[in-house]
Amino acid sequence: MTKSVERIALPAPSPSTARSLTVFRYGQAGARPKAYLHASLHADETPPMLVAHHLAALLDEAAKDGRIAGEIVLVPVANPIGLDQNVAGTHAGRYELAGGGNFNRGFPDLTDAVAARIAGELGRDEAANARAVREALAATIASVEPRGPLAHMRHALMRLAVDADIVLDLHCDAESLPHLHIATVNWPAGADLAAELGSRAQLVSIDPGGSAFEDTMSGHWRKLRERLGAAHPIPQGCFASTVELRGRADVDDGLARADAEALLRFLIRRGVVRGEPGPLPRSVGDGVPFEAVDMLRAPVAGIVAYRHVLGDQVKKGQVIADIVDPTAEDARGARTPVATRTDGFILTRRDDKLVRPGQVIAKVVGREVLPGRTGLLLED
Template identity: 55%
Template sequence: MTKTTNRIALLSPSPGTQRHLLVHRYGRPGARPKAYLQASIHADETPAMLVAHHLMHLLDEADAKGAITGEILLVPVANPIGLSQTLNDHLLGRHEASGGGNFNRSWPDLYPTLPDRIAGKLGPDAARNVELVRAALREIVAELTPSSEFSSLRLALASFAVDADIVLDMHCDDEALMHLYSIPQHWPSASDLSAEIGSRATLLSEDSGGNAFDETFSNPWIRLAAAVPAGIPIPPACLSGTIEYRGQADTGDEINRPDAEALFRFLQRRGLIAGDPGPLPRPLCEATRLDATEVLRTPVAGIVCYRKALGDRVAKGEVIAEILDPLAQGPSPARLALEAGTDGLILTRRQHKMVRPGDCVAKIVGTEPLASRRGYLLQD
């Protein structure tokens, strides 16, 4: 058995209070490939934690058989801070209540000092370059100093993931189909992940603008590759992505154990676990650009009345939903129609149907980049 479980203390936010992370490690430390998986950095996104729970048991079984051939780190609860934030019986796990913002935004930028740290060391050997870059990235993270409970959480998680070959950040959306976020440089190499998890939309963006967790570890490689001279190979050596396990209500053993089994097979295909994963499932989508996905927002407050279901294919101009004003005096002024701005697939909808101006009502996955989708591509 190779499994070890470490308990990592976070900075105490107040006297008498301290939270911890658990990280399960499988395989020989330093073995390659290395995979890092974490669940629910948005602490109210429960399906991801249940997927991690079932994956842990599958990894335990594989470890007992001596089948772990790489190194696997699994953090089943990535955000104990968010799990503690409840108000009037509602878990508020997306934003840090002390003013730290979205738990999955503004992660440290590891690139600025990277070129200077490896100046004069890189050469024509891609594998050697990867080793040098990983060592430098480890140094960068090790030199960061936490100043709060939240920053200590970030630095602990970053230290686990920074030198991994594979980084998977497990989330869910509000009401959604299964989908995956990655970068263009990992397509089609990540097509096995997309097919294995049954992704209905795989959305690619080199920089979505929010310094999300997954891009913290993929972007330094892309930026460095663009900066070095020709003849210095820098491969995109960290396959990092965010998996959205449908919607918040899609939580249950019957749903999430098969999700864990799919991740297990993916790790087998990538050489981290011995055994035959079987044939790769038929892909359910082709990858598309994230800036081709419309975020349909309401300009007014009211009640969302949907006219289209998840998975529906729609054409530009079709009515997706109506916003009902419950104070309107008659039926005509009571409803405002919201139309699709692109042809595409209804990927997400809103679980809570009372909305305010600017709220996202749906995401529509199209194939053509949209003028409205420039710069910051994420939702806060």
Template identity: 45%
Template sequence: MTRITERHALLSETPGTQRVVTMHRYGRNTDGKKAYVQACLHADETPAMAAVHHLLQSLEDADNKGLIKGEIVILPYANPIGLDQFQDDLLLGRVHLGGEGNFNRGWYDLTEMIKDRLEGRLEDDADKNISIIRKAMQEALDEITPTTEFESLRKLLVSEAARADYVFDLHCDDDSLPYLYISDLNWPDCQDFAADFGAAAIMMAENSGGGSFDEVYTRPWAELARLFPDNPIPQATMSMTVEHRGRPDVSDEIGAIDAEALFKFFIRRGLIEGDAGPIPKALCDATGTDACEIIQSPGAGFVTYCKNLGEQVKKGDQIATVINLFAEDPNKARTPIFTGTDGIFFTRRQHKAVKTGMVVGKVAGTEPLKAGYLLED
């Protein structure tokens, strides 16, 4: 058995308390590629936990059989801070209740952190430059001195993931079909995983504007290649955010299916010896994140839907109605909600009470709708 289980303590902010991140490391001394998988950076997105649980079962079996040929690092929960944010039996794991914002926004800009220290260090060999750049990343990260618990978590996760060739950040939506956020720098290289996973939508952007975790590892290679055009710098990291359907979609059956998609990816990339079988037919092509319509409620009340997830919609189609219980005239209580683009209706709200501006659905289209900040929040 090659698995090593590590427990990394975070910075303690209050006397007598200290949170810990667990990492399971397989194939540490192998010569192959490295993969990093974390679940629940948004701590209340439990379908990701189920997928990782079943993935670990498969990795244990492969490890016992000597089939692990690369290094695979698994974090069954990436955010113990968020996991402790229960209020009245409800886990609020998306936003740091201590005031540091969305757990998946504002991550490090590694290009800014290392570009100056790369001057005069890069060579004419692409493989050597990968090593030089990753060393510079670790040097810059090592210089960070966290002053908060969340900052210590940031440093820990990025220091580990920045060493990887493949980075998977596992999440879920509210009520949703399975889908992916990827970098266009990794398409179509990751289309086999998208097909195995059964992604109903694939949004791609080099920079979505929010500093999300997955973009920490894809953006530097393209940005540095533009900054140092005389030195060969390949796209050395594939990274993506995997949305495991909606929050209620937690079961052994679903978790096992999603784990199998990840396991097959590792086989196809040579991290595990085995036969992944034929790649299934993809359910969709990748489209721009800038073409994803984020539909907001025009008023307060509760929402009802007249379209089902997975339906193809046209611009101007009604997908839902918001009903205002405070309307003086009950005949004017209903306000229809329409789509603004053609595409697949792939997410909606699980809890139907809404306030003005709250997101009630998303449609993955093909025509650009926005620029700059492309995310929901």
């Protein structure tokens, strides 16, 4: 089988409308390793969808040549709900306007149900235990009854991904250098992915909180191992990463094609696609604790004027940006400087320069864990 295309219908939000998820499948169902990739779960992040388009073209060729060794599931548009959201002419992604919150939060944790399902089934054979976990994950998610369009969409994405060996959640940031979010259990195992994509930093944490897609998929294995692993060996059966493909404005066929080629080489290295990946590029970024990333927030409302560009090295205490209030009576008092708390480099900036208090205006990648970086480590 070369490629099949499936359209999974999602519940219509209103009469006379329809939405669906488009799924490209390559390889034999059930073949291993299984890789799952989807694009633009936040909907207002365009680069991943163009990368998915280029990746599909590369996979079409690989399939035609009989080079798909495992199974690949590619969802080129992960969020048709968010794609459809438009407020007064402006696309509004990231949060569901109907009140469902951040699209990449709140994926249901199946650990309890899976642990109950496999109790008594596990033995001393790690590979057999992994198969039992995968079957239980698939059976558990299949037994969940989602309520409402957003829950249906999250459920459909999880059903496609939950038993995969590799899960890549393709996003982008506002203005950004390429980087990865990755769980401690998957680092430094993901050094090949980071090197292929030219990732400038890997933000590593046990669990950043919020039940994001990636953390839910890889977290099942870590949590099951914590619970049951003392008596029964359970591998880290899911390698997952949230891939941040630069910034929102970085939409370009050349960049997207190169990213897709990097993802294909990664899939070749992992044995999902047959071929010769060539030498691994030299890595250009390190893995750092996510707690060492300074999230600079606007203390007041205004216009953010940056003193630095992406990639600039900065020192602890250095002012990164000013928040300007153009209505200040004395122009000398119009600026509120915002300094970083760490030595490091600037990874991201905001694209919309009109800011509200509390909004993140930059991420600075340091090396030392920062005080107060606890709880939800993600932006919001």
